[in-house]
Amino acid sequence: MKHLSGLAALLAMLIGGMGIGVPAVRAQDLPEINFILSVRFADTDTVHDVKCDEKVDIAAVAFAEIRFRGVVISEFVPGLSVIGSAGSRGTLAPSRAPVRQLPVIGKGRYASAAGFTYTAKENGKESLTFQFQGRNGQPLATQTIKFEVQDCEVNVSMIYDGTFDVGGGITVRYAGIMDKVRVEADEDSNLHGEGVLDYKQFTTGLPGGCSASWTGWNSNVTITGQSEEDQIGLNFDFAPVTMTGTVGCDGFFGSGSSGGNPSVMFATSLIFPSGGGVMVYPSPGQLPATVTVIVTREEEEEAVSSRGPDGVLAVLGNP
């Protein structure tokens, strides 16, 4: 702060501000000011590729390098601003930002800079242009930065898992897995993806001579939603399913089928932060279960499926 105070005093003396009076200076004694603009990502010295919908803070480091009688003083000058514009791959906000003391390149490090946030919306090469402007709007310096926008898609996984204590030592365990589904965004940031929820159910602890088996089910899942600047809204639509169970003891068996829509077991609308995350919630369905939903943006390995063979599942004996 002393540095700035010194600058303020120096500028006051040099340019006659603050009502202190104008010292008698010759023209050659007037300070020469070079306006410097250096645009970078706020959290790193380098410009790197950007993940889609990742909000990237950009610091347009802008200051006046003041030279006076051979002495160079670099400081920020309030009242100036930087305008920025993005290409076609995303948005840059605000369009104009004042030069302030902003944290850049690491916590606790500050520089005179104008702060912007870039949000990518479409894969491809992106170019951002910034112009350091004086108070009259006159251009003082310009800079363009280029990078690649990647991964406008999100990956969505869901795991439904629970245990039901029937009593008498009998326990029903069940799990439904929707492995990673690639959900892609169109040019309007509308999301769409298709997956399969694979549900299996097992019974343990049956008395000797008894058995129970369940076919499980697979439900096609349609994921839609909207990728917005600071959040991802997802909607889940499940196809109806039917499950058959066979239960019996000592050679006497009975079977039955039940059907319905698995949507009753899940929250059908969820909101995630723009960078994704993990959400765990209790299933709203009849069976006690926990639902884990995972949304990621990182480029991952090839899509895989955990779907196993359909059919009657094993019957387990006493623990």
Add this chain to the structure above:
Amino acid sequence: MKRLALFLLLLALMVGACAFGTPKPPGTAPAATSDSNSGQVGITFGSGPFTLSDPSVGLADLPNYTARLTVSFDGTRDGQAEKWTRTDTLTVSRDPAARMVVITASGSPEFDALNNTTKIEVSGTDYERRGDNPCTASVSSEGGDPALDDLAVALPGMIGADEAGSESVNGIEANQYTFNEQALGVGGTAHATGEVWVAAEGGYVVQYKLEVQGGPEYFGEGIDGTVRWDYDLDTSSTASIAVPDGCPAGLIDAPVMDDAQHVQKLPSATMYETASDAASVLAFYQQELPALGWQQQGEPVAVEVMTRAAFVQGDQQLTLIITPLEAGGLKVRLLLGKVAPASGIPGLTPTP
């Protein structure tokens, strides 16, 4: 590192960017020349002795604090009334290191969506709950969530504020300064009235009040109105930072198989692929997890299409689910959550 962003961005979006006019205060030097990156600049600062270039100075040295910042706007945009307000309350704890911000906002669809949002950063995990939506958790990014920045970085700095005495504010001896649009560098563009109280020891901002009245030259085309900043710091706060109920657990402290590939370690979930068989994976965790305090709960299910086992420790449950991959190999999932209470479901009891 990504400090300041959201707040300033929203502010900028709401009120438009500052567009400075052509102030011609007496006694200034000629303005910088056009079409050049070199020249002279005309600036008139405040006339006082106090300069605040970094309003967040000194906060890093405070052990704990709670800061509250309200920014509001009241005016017109393109002739239509516009009024919004946003209050951030930030609690910072150093030991253990944690940050929590609670945001209340109103006056625009964006602010309505943001209203009643809680964000927490602790132990390498970011938690977020918006309104009644379920809580989400994610691995903290390198730069951290900008919403958890020191709120003071959103305060306009100043040059040349005037001394206005000293007094105790929030139990802290502080020096008071007053300033106006000149100190903000927007003289001739807007009218501003501000006060700031700075801790006599530590130099951090304890309280800050600023009101700026401006028109299109300050806010941007079509916008007139008044924007207010009201900042308050309390170092005596003992409010603890606790992850809300229902939020996912943190990262899972459990090993993965030696041949694990495509490992994803997320809050409440660790997932990877392995070429090992399911029995080996199950045996691995049956050996490793008890050493970490986990006890197997019941017998595992181990069939062709799925292997499932549960381990408990206190009120936490770690569930292991192994499924075959279509392309060969297995996918292993470790899920951390609360032990679910056993309950009966009518109509589902198997009939022997």
